[in-house]
Amino acid sequence: MTTPKKSKxxxxxxxxxxxxxxxxxxxxxxxxxxxMLGAGSxxxxxxxxxxxxxxxxxxxxxxxxxxxxxxxxxxxxxxTKLIAKLGQEKKWKVVASPxxxxxxxxxxxxxxxxxxxxxxxVRHDNDIPLSYGIDQCIGDTIGPGGLFKSLRxxxxxLAVLRDCERLCPQALVLNYTNPMAMMCTAAGRVSSMQVVxxxxxxxxxxxxxxxxxxxxxxxxxxxxxxxxxxxWFTTLEHKGVNLYADRxxxxxxxxxxxxxxxxxxxxxxxxxxxxxxxxxxxxxTYTQTDLVRKDMCVNFGAFITESSGHLSEYLPYYRKSEAxxxxxxxxxxxxxxxxxxxxxxxxxxVDASRSAMLKGAESIDWERSWEYASWIIExxxxxxxxxxxxxxxxxRGGAGQVITNLPADAxxxxxxxxxxxxxxxxxxxxxxxxxxxxxxxxxGMFDLGAQSAxxxxxxxxxxxxxxxxxxxxxxxxxxxxxxxxxLFDAEKAYxxxxx
Numbered sequence: 001m002t003t004p005k006k007s008k009x010x011x012x013x014x015x016x017x018x019x020x021x022x023x024x025x026x027x028x029x030x031x032x033x034x035x036m037l038g039a040g041s042x043x044x045x046x047x048x049x050x051x052x053x054x055x056x057x058x059x060x061x062x063x064x065x066x067x068x069x070x071x072x073x074x075x076x077x078x079x080t081k082l083i084a085k086l087g088q089e090k091k092w093k094v095v096a097s098p099x100x101x102x103x104x105x106x107x108x109x110x111x112x113x114x115x116x117x118x119x120x121x122v123r124h125d126n127d128i129p130l131s132y133g134i135d136q137c138i139g140d141t142i143g144p145g146g147l148f149k150s151l152r153x154x155x156x157x158l159a160v161l162r163d164c165e166r167l168c169p170q171a172l173v174l175n176y177t178n179p180m181a182m183m184c185t186a187a188g189r190v191s192s193m194q195v196v197x198x199x200x201x202x203x204x205x206x207x208x209x210x211x212x213x214x215x216x217x218x219x220x221x222x223x224x225x226x227x228x229x230x231x232w233f234t235t236l237e238h239k240g241v242n243l244y245a246d247r248x249x250x251x252x253x254x255x256x257x258x259x260x261x262x263x264x265x266x267x268x269x270x271x272x273x274x275x276x277x278x279x280x281x282x283x284x285t286y287t288q289t290d291l292v293r294k295d296m297c298v299n300f301g302a303f304i305t306e307s308s309g310h311l312s313e314y315l316p317y318y319r320k321s322e323a324x325x326x327x328x329x330x331x332x333x334x335x336x337x338x339x340x341x342x343x344x345x346x347x348x349x350v351d352a353s354r355s356a357m358l359k360g361a362e363s364i365d366w367e368r369s370w371e372y373a374s375w376i377i378e379x380x381x382x383x384x385x386x387x388x389x390x391x392x393x394x395x396r397g398g399a400g401q402v403i404t405n406l407p408a409d410a411x412x413x414x415x416x417x418x419x420x421x422x423x424x425x426x427x428x429x430x431x432x433x434x435x436x437x438x439x440x441x442x443x444g445m446f447d448l449g450a451q452s453a454x455x456x457x458x459x460x461x462x463x464x465x466x467x468x469x470x471x472x473x474x475x476x477x478x479x480x481x482x483x484x485x486x487l488f489d490a491e492k493a494y495x496x497x498x499x
Contacts, residue, residue, distance in 0.1 A: 023055035024375075026382030031060035031091070032108045034377075035168075037100060037160060039064035040071030041113035042350050043176055045357075048079050049366045050374030052086050054381075059091025063103035072096050074354055081357070082364055100163060107168040109377055112160065112175045116152040117494045119344045124490040125149065126340035132483045133474045135319045137309040137332075138339040141179040141229060142442065143470045145339075146313075147449050147461060148487055150182040152494045154453035157183055161191040172380065172422055174198055174373050180228040180391050181442075184411040185450040188393035196416065196423045197391030198372045199228055201305040209236060209303060212251065213243045223415070225403055225428040228391050229306035230314050230442060231413045232435045236303070244302070252294035256327075259288035263326055270328035271336040279341025281331060291327040292318055292334065300434055305413075309334035314442055316473035376418050383420030390416040392425045403428050405436040410443045441469050456498045458488060 034051065036044050048062060062079060066072040076096040083092045097103050104110070125145035126136055139145025157177070164171055173195040175183055184197040202224050210217040215238040223235035236243045262268050267285040271278045292308035296315070304311055309332045318324035318334070328334030356362035368374065372388045379386035394401050395408040402425045403412050417424045430436065444467040452460035462484045465471045471480050488495060 024378050024382055024384050024386060026384045028054065028056050028058050028378070028381045030381070031058045032377070032381065033061045033063065033106055034109045034111065035063040035065060035100070035104055035107040035171075037065050037110065037112045038114035038177070039075045039096070040066040040068050041115065041176075043111075043113045043371075044075055045078055045082065045354075045364070046366060046369055047111060047371060047373050049082055049364070050368050050371060051377060052083065052088055052092070053368040054374055054378045057088075057091070059088060059093075060108075061093045061095060063107065064094065064096040065098065065100045065103060066096075067098050069098060071351075072098060074351075074358070077358055078354055078364075085364060100160065101167065104163055104167040107164075107171045109373075110160075110164055110168065110171050110173045111373060112157065112173060112177050114153065114156060114160070114177055116149075116156050117491075119347060121148065121152065121491050121494060122340045122343055124487060126337050128487050128490060129471075129483060130337070132479055133320075134471055134483070135336050136313055136339075136470070137319075137328075137334050137336065138313065140339060141181070141310070141313075142445065143313050143468055144465060144483065144487060146179045146182070147445075147452075147464055147468070148491060148495075150179045150186075150449050151453050151461060151498065152491070153177060153179075154183060154186045154450065155456070155497075158186060158190055158454070161187060161193050161195070164193050165191065169193070172196070172376070174376065175391075176373075179449075181411045181446045182450045182453070184391045184393070185409075185446055186454055188396075188411065189409065189450065190454060194422050196376075197228065197411065197413075198376075198388075199391065199413070200371060201229060201307075202231060202389040202413070203370045203372075205233070205303065205305045209233060209243075209248075213238065213248060215243070223428075224305065224389060225412070225414045225431060226305070226435065227406075227411065227439045227442060227446075228413045229310060230439055231305040231389070232300075232302040232431065233305075234302050234432065234435070244297075248303070249298055252298050255288050255294055256291060256298070259286075259291050259327065262286045262288060268329060270325060270330060270334045279335055279337035279339070284330065286329065289329055289333050291329065295327055300438070301432065302435065307332045309338065313470050315438075316441075316469040319470060320473045376423070379418040380420055380422060386418045388416050388418060388423075389413060390423060390425070392416060392423065396425045400427070402426070403431055403436070405430045405433070406439060407443055407447070410447065441467075445469075458485070458498050461488075461498075 129144040173193050175197045180197045187195045210220050221237040224233050226232045290308045292312050297303045312318040391413050394410050394412045401408050415426045445464050448460050448464035462481050465480050
């Protein structure tokens with residue numbers, strides 16, 4: 001396990017324009033094989049574009065897997081077009097199959113973007129809990145929606161990992177599928193594959209904090225650790241000055257006071273007055289946003305990685321009463337049923353966009369992004385050190401816990417070093433107690449949720465939601481049991497073998 005040396009810049013080279021243009025030091029020595037699972041995902045085109053833009057790449061094979069044959073065909077055409085646009089037809093071969101076992105053999109990297117049940121269950125995930133008073137904004141990583149997504153998805157992911165153990169045991173598995181914490185917890189408990197979960201909340205929030213603080217990103221020094229969507233920027237400095245104490249606590253207090261004034265003026269809303277329009281964007285008449293994160297920062301002492309609406313689901317404070325909802329706003333800032341209302345339409349928009357790209361009506365001239373996948377591949381192939389923030393088991397490395405005051409068999413999100421041997425979590429130490437204990441309230445739910453999926457246990461699922469902060473803030477244990485069984489019945493076609 002690596003202990004990182006403190007440097008002037010503890011952010012990511014991948015997030016600066018110069019690095020995007022130049023890549024990392026060193027030379028790629030070989031062609032590689034990358035298998036994209038759930039290739040119809042919205043992530044796939046940009047992730048492949050990022051890989052193609054690794055300077056000096058030696059090409060190889062991009063294998064696409066999706067059980068939706070129409071999406072698979074479209075994605076193969078789009079990736080082939082993208083390769084041609086970049087003039088790399090002689091280096092890269094594209095293959096596609098609905099059967100992963102036909103293409104996994106010899107893979108160096110397996111990128112997991114699978115979605116089990118598509119949009120079929122999102123209505124149940126949100127509307128059944130809502131009938132019990134459990135109000136979700138996103139509902140795909142925690143809460144009833146997050147749990148049932150994990151119960152549908154983890155068994156498939158574990159089957160994927162068993163195939164990887166047989167066909168490509170040396171591959172590095174990069175997981176983008178939510179619910180991240182439960183997916184990676186289950187993988188870490190059951191599989192021998194090296195798996196790292198990748199999210200973009202650390203990258204995005206670090207840039208946001210530089211903007212809030214009014215300092216150049218490249219001059220900001222920071223550390224971040226915790227769990228996915230509930231990781232804390234415990235250090236945030238500019239030229240040795242603590243940005244929290246110097247300006248952000250004061251700025252956020254003013255923003256919260258202004259938000260309160262806007263509420264009393266009657267110009268705020270977090271959903272429509274009409275139930276049928278919940279989750280739809282309404283005309284915005286207010287100025288203050290991101291209020292849950294600002295409130296948590298002022299009260300707990302550090303800024304958190306996930307957007308305010310999604311974060312509100314990880315906490316017992318904001319979605320159970322009018323006083324809590326006073327800090328919620330539309331869309332990603334907390335709108336009721338935002339994800340369930342909009343996701344089916346987003347899928348249609350993605351399909352339309354891909355069709356336009358194939359026809360040449362929409363550009364595919366993209367710069368390299370700050371998604372971690374290509375930077376991990378480049379660093380591993382060049383055997384150079386590169387820092388990311390990844391989701392890994394807390395007991396990884398054999399030298400004790402990465403975060404010492406969180407459970408050893410939990411998934412945590414910490415700085416990791418990449419080199420030719422893969423992913424190496426860095427030892428963070430102890431989170432401030434109030435932050436660690438708030439993370440622990442989520443980890444109990446994730447522990448039982450992952451175990452429920454591993455064992456196909458309905459009782460473990462019920463107990464997981466009894467520990468869930470959003471459910472426990474609103475419902476009694478008996479109500480949670482009834483709701484969980486109702487969800488199992490509604491989604492039984494996608495939940496085989498649960499007992």
